[in-house]
Amino acid sequence: MKLTAEKLKQGYFETIKNFTNNFHDTEKLEDAPLPIKIAVDKMASFFSRDGSIKSESISDLSQTFKDIDGLPSDIISLIAPYCTVRW
Numbered sequence: 001m002k003l004t005a006e007k008l009k010q011g012y013f014e015t016i017k018n019f020t021n022n023f024h025d026t027e028k029l030e031d032a033p034l035p036i037k038i039a040v041d042k043m044a045s046f047f048s049r050d051g052s053i054k055s056e057s058i059s060d061l062s063q064t065f066k067d068i069d070g071l072p073s074d075i076i077s078l079i080a081p082y083c084t085v086r087w
Contacts, residue, residue, distance in 0.1 A: 005044070012043045020082045039078040046072060 003011070013029040016036060026032055029040060 009040050009044055012040045015043075016040065016079055016082075020079055021084045021086050022082045033082070035078045036082065039075050042075050042078070043071070046075065 010029055013023075013032060013036070016039060017023045017026070023032060023036070029037060032040075
């Protein structure tokens, strides 16, 4: 069973909710603030196959992929203001 793009984005939103310890009352991504929606779109692009390609060659079709250690700083900067303290 393949995930649709919308379900995948909703999963990224759930990840952001857990990371930030915020948006407990927000069920749908459509109801989230604009920076969070942008962060979800960037996460979808970052974790897609095309987003992880470092270099590509046409002859003999070779691809080199990026090492993924964590989220890029532009995504972190979008969600950081929404992080709350965990007790």
